[in-house]
Amino acid sequence: MLWDDIERDFPQTAPRNLGNMGYFGKTSLFLPASVQQAAYSAEGLILEFYRGFNVSWTDPSKYFEAPSILDTALLKRCNETRMMTSQAMELYANLTGDWDGVELLIRDGRREVRGRCFNDYFWYPPACRENSSRCVLFVTAGNGWNLEETMQKSTAWNMPLAPVVAKNWSVYTYLPLQVRSTFYWWIPCLIAANCAFSGNPVTVWWVTLGSKDRAPWSRSLELVAIGLRYSVSLNCYDISGFGSLSPNPTAAWYHLKIEQ
DSSP states (O other): OHHHHHHHHOTTTOOEEEEEEEEEEEEEEEEOHHHHHHHHHHHOOOTTBGGGGOTTTOOGGGGSOOGGGSOGGGBOOGGGSGGGOHHHHHHHHHHHOOGGGEEEEEETTEEEEEEOOBTTTBOOOTTTTTOGGGOEEEEEOTTTTTHHHHHHHHHHTTOOEEEEEBSSHHHHHHHHHHSOOEEEEEESOOOGGGOOOTTOOEEOBOOOOOGGGOGGGTTOGGGSOOOOEEEEEEEOTTGGGGTTTOSSGGGSEEEEEOOO
16 A cells, blocks of 8 residues: 555655544546536436446537637646646557547657647547537646546546646636536535535546456556545654644644545
8 A cells, every 4th residue: 555655665754644534535527516417307317427428328518518618818728737748648648549649749869748739728538539519628727637537537438528727726716617517626625715616516436446456457547436535644754853843743744645
């Protein structure tokens, strides 16, 4: 497990595990409850399960807004995101076989792989690459949180998810409230000021495989959904040396999520 590896590899400097915080956390693809309910009421389409997005059987895009509706001034360009991370994009292409979704460049004698960008801001999966109006937006932030994972899932399961990266945090928490889209989020949301999605968003559930079941997926582990994780408290390995600065040194901890 990850925690065991850290303690083994860094015995002198590994942070102290202060134990379970008492709740589980999860990051995933979310969608507005109103969209989920509309799809189910209209045709029994279950968008809270990943197979509901498979374009071989249905057209989920009619419940969302097309990428063309977005004001690109609110987005980061592809060259500001993980689309430019050669290792990540090459891994995507190797796992999925979708070399049309990337571009190969030779720079200073070295090969680089980049995500194929459309109109400077978008990446379209095979499920809607020929007709972007049938793509479903996936809004994320940072430099592209969950970007390549979403690309892999979109291609592997024929889903029309088109990731875009919000320009900043304000835009990130604004767009899903204004545009019918999917988006990257997490539960529980611990800081009230950050819990901007007041419309009771619905998480999309993926196939979940235990560690014993992952052998057939060894080439594409990112396709496996990560279930609920313990939230644990960690503190610096030598925080006890700061006793003169704090009456309770172990109170100076970082809140991290680590899969157990």
